[in-house]
Amino acid sequence: MLLKYLTGKNEDIPAGSSAIFFGFSSIFWFVVGTGLGSFNAAKLAFPDFVTGTELFAFGHMRQVHVLAVIVGWISMAFAMTMMYMTPALGNTKLWSEKLGLWTGMMWNIGLSTALFSLWIGITSGREYSDFAWPLDLVILLGVITPLCVNVIMTIAHRRTQGIYITNWFFGSCTFMVGIVLLVGNSPEYFHLTGLSEAYLTWWNAHNLLGLWITPVAAAIAYYTIPKLTGNPLYSHRIGHMHFWSIIVFYSTPASHHIMSSPIPEWLKSFASVEGVLILIPAVAFVANILLTMKGKWTLFVENIETKFSMTGVLLAVPLNMQGGFQQTRSINWYIHGTGWIVAHAHLALLGMSTFLEIAAVYFGLQQMLKRKVYSLALANIHYWFVLIGFCIYWISMTIAGLIQGAGKIYEVPYIDVVIAEHPYMIARWVGGTMVFTGNLVWLFNMWMTARVGTLVPEGRYAHELAYDR
Amino acid sequence: MAFKEYRLGSAMVGGALGLSMIITIFMPSFDLRSAVSTKMALEKQLSAGFDVGFGYADPLLLGINRPLTVVLDADPKTGAKFDPPVTAYIYKPGVPMPPNVRHPHDLGKGVEDLSEGLGQIGSVSGSNHSVGQREGVVFTIGLGEFDGEEVSYIENATATRGWTPDATLAAAGDKNTFKISQGKTEFVVQGCWWCHTLLPEQTQDWQVFGAPPYLGDFNGENPTAFGSDRKAPDLLHVGSRNSSREWMLLHFFNPRLVQVNSIMPRFDYLWGEKDAQGNVIDYDKWRAEYLEYANGKRVYPPEVPDYAPDSEIRALIDWVLSLK
Structure with a gap:
């Protein structure tokens, strides 16, 4: 059927096809990515687990986990939400379902190729832009550009007067992430060296988070929470304050990632101040959503999508409190390079961002398939496994990071730090494995939804129907 | 739609992003380019x-x-x-x-x-x-x-x-x-930098891992591979702390031969198929004997084979020891 649609006429493709394709692809990559994460964590806890093979060594697997989750799960879930939210908010159809399907196709093929080459060791040696640059260009031109064109053209062809805040984010973030990838990979094709290379590596990494992952995840909540609760967004103006302060403040503090390198001091100070200013969009976002929930907090318990969404929004509170302050010089010197940062990165990607996307994928897949989710029980198992697994991971890595920080300051022999961290490494593996298990349940649940879920009558939303199981 | 909000909006997004790139890329480039190689x-x-x-x-x-x-x-x-x-x-x-x-x-x-x-x-x-x-x-x-x-x-x-x-x-x-270039490639390919950083921090790190680098210490280096997630000692000056090739040999083959609590993976596969004398290395036998040693059934661990001159581990050790 996919082949037929890929070669057929755009008009013949049912609306929502690309959203469904992206939805299932993203869940698949989430299972792969968290499976790899669990495997890697086992190796950190038990170094002789699967030993003696080059391809299954930790150093060959770690970056595959990171990029499978970022480019596979998170970014594909973003594409999925764009494929159904952008047209819905413009009261129109997606500009081209066919282009959407081709984007998804290219995405899966390109990402598989890139991850395979990374796995066998073809790498640029630059964190978060590890792929060899020809593959980076394939992703930029074959995936990000068509996605951006589709989203912006859909917004341009809208049949509503204004542009809702979610679409402001979608349109500009798909454009900006392309610029970030183009500029951020320049050390590879222009052979920049030394501190220029190091700085641009972190400029790229920071802006991938700042102009893509965090804002798009927040934009999703601006759609799902009003939709699920039936309350209008508390304030579109505060939403715009969030949007503009993200672009101005979040695109500048890249150098706070390499505070201990000899880059110019003015740049570090500037980055540090801008980094604290990230609290402005953060507080605007969280406050806006919490105020939108007014009178509808029962849905936090009763409705699975709201449950996931609000958990993501609430996790944005510790995320931004950490993020705003941990990059200042007075805190950074203690926790830089420790497990604290690993915990923080997972709080951003597996906590805040992932929970918002899971909600949107649940909501969108039910909407596009016109079927009610197969089982509430399984969805709740998914929720608790991911949440408890994540919390175990987050807390254990935070503690491990504080131990490492103390070890660094008090000149403890390094091996004693490794010994002290061991229990937390085991906890990290347990937490990661729980997340992986929960995602397997999710994949099964969504597959069953597609096959035997109760049909949603025309003109109704899936979340208005009672759960069957 | 008399007021085209998206036109103004697009211009403002472009302007804001452009300004941010001027400050964070264009302006630092003058400082970074003025670095004099040490x-x-x-x-x-x-x-x-x-x-x-x-x-x-x-x-x-x-x-x-x-x-x-x-x-x-x-x-x-x-x-x-x-x-x-x-x-x-x-x-x-x-x-x-x-x-x-x-x-x-x-x-x-x-x-x-x-x-x-x-x-x-x-x-x-x-x-x-x-x-x-x-x-x-x-x-x-x-x-x-x-x-x-x-x-x-x-x-x-x-x-x-x-x-x-x-x-x-x-x-x-x-x-x-010394195959230092190939060794640094091994460092990147084998993912050593996911745990070992190449950047002592501006803290008490100096006491243990040596001085942090100066502005001109990186000219011409690509990738710098500083690393961000330190689960192991910093390596920028490791050759000054430990210059023993024999220690490196044991440690790479199985880190737990020299440090029982190490969580570093074994890099025995970098030895390849044959040792320095051209004999085939029997990894299964070595691992079985090591297991007996680890379980207290042997007094001494099995001998670590000498690496062949064209093995990957030689290049990696050459590079590690060059980090003075």
Whole structure:
């Protein structure tokens, strides 16, 4: 059927096809990515687990986990939400379902190729832009550009007067992430060296988070929470304050990632101040959503999508409190390079961002398939496994990071730090494995939804129907 | 729709992003480009060569088309003894020229002038870099004076002293040849940098891992691979703390031979199929015997095989020991 649609006429493709394709692809990559994460964590806890093979060594697997989750799960879930939210908010159809399907196709093929080459060791040696640059260009031109064109053209062809805040984010973030990838990979094709290379590596990494992952995840909540609760967004103006302060403040503090390198001091100070200013969009976002929930907090318990969404929004509170302050010089010197940062990165990607996307994928897949989710029980198992697994991971890595920080300051022999961290490494593996298990349940649940879920009558939303199981 | 909000909005997004890129990329580029290469930077880039990560000359990162670092006791041409020994960097035909020989401007003020003047790199640098790549070059590091200060510079020893790659390699012998470039590629490919950083921090780290680097210490290095997630000791100055090749040998083969609580993976697979004597390495037997040792059924662990001269582990140890 996919082949037929890929070669057929755009008009013949049912609306929502690309959203469904992206939805299932993203869940698949989430299972792969968290499976790899669990495997890697086992190796950190038990170094002789699967030993003696080059391809299954930790150093060959770690970056595959990171990029499978970022480019596979998170970014594909973003594409999925764009494929159904952008047209819905413009009261129109997606500009081209066919282009959407081709984007998804290219995405899966390109990402598989890139991850395979990374796995066998073809790498640029630059964190978060590890792929060899020809593959980076394939992703930029074959995936990000068509996605951006589709989203912006859909917004341009809208049949509503204004542009809702979610679409402001979608349109500009798909454009900006392309610029970030183009500029951020320049050390590879222009052979920049030394501190220029190091700085641009972190400029790229920071802006991938700042102009893509965090804002798009927040934009999703601006759609799902009003939709699920039936309350209008508390304030579109505060939403715009969030949007503009993200672009101005979040695109500048890249150098706070390499505070201990000899880059110019003015740049570090500037980055540090801008980094604290990230609290402005953060507080605007969280406050806006919490105020939108007014009178509808029962849905936090009763409705699975709201449950996931609000958990993501609430996790944005510790995320931004950490993020705003941990990059200042007075805190950074203690926790830089420790497990604290690993915990923080997972709080951003597996906590805040992932929970918002899971909600949107649940909501969108039910909407596009016109079927009610197969089982509430399984969805709740998914929720608790991911949440408890994540919390175990987050807390254990935070503690491990504080131990490492103390070890660094008090000149403890390094091996004693490794010994002290061991229990937390085991906890990290347990937490990661729980997340992986929960995602397997999710994949099964969504597959069953597609096959035997109760049909949603025309003109109704899936979340208005009672759960069957 | 008289008021086109998206037109104004697009212009404002472009303006905001452009301003942010001017501040965070354009403005720092003046500071970063004014960095003057230190001796450490010259040593690193001459031993590492053009691309350590993915590149045209070695797209699969197998360690081919790489420069070799040699230590010479005597002049390969005249036979005159050197005391102390001289380090030379051999670029055989086909090996791309190092980054700042291709772009001498990035060497920084003084170093660029001396390298082009006393060092005579002009015949293989800039637009002539393909000549150097075609014919092969031997570089050394010279010491000169610029504006009353001592400055290290790159010397094209093929031009100044008539050293050819083959003769220099033969004069040094295999014992004094170090595959540092291939070793750094192994560091990147095997993912050592996911745990070992290359950047002591500006804290009490100095006491244990050595001084943090200066602005000019990185010119010509690509990738810098600082690392961000430190689960193991910093390696920027590891060769100064521990210069024992035998310790490295044991530690890479199975880290728990020398440090029972280490969580470092075993890198025994970098030994390849055969050891230094050409015998096939029986990994299964070694692992079974090691397990007996670990379980207290043997007093001594099994012997770690010597690595073959063309093994990957040799290159990796060469690079680690070069980190002074």
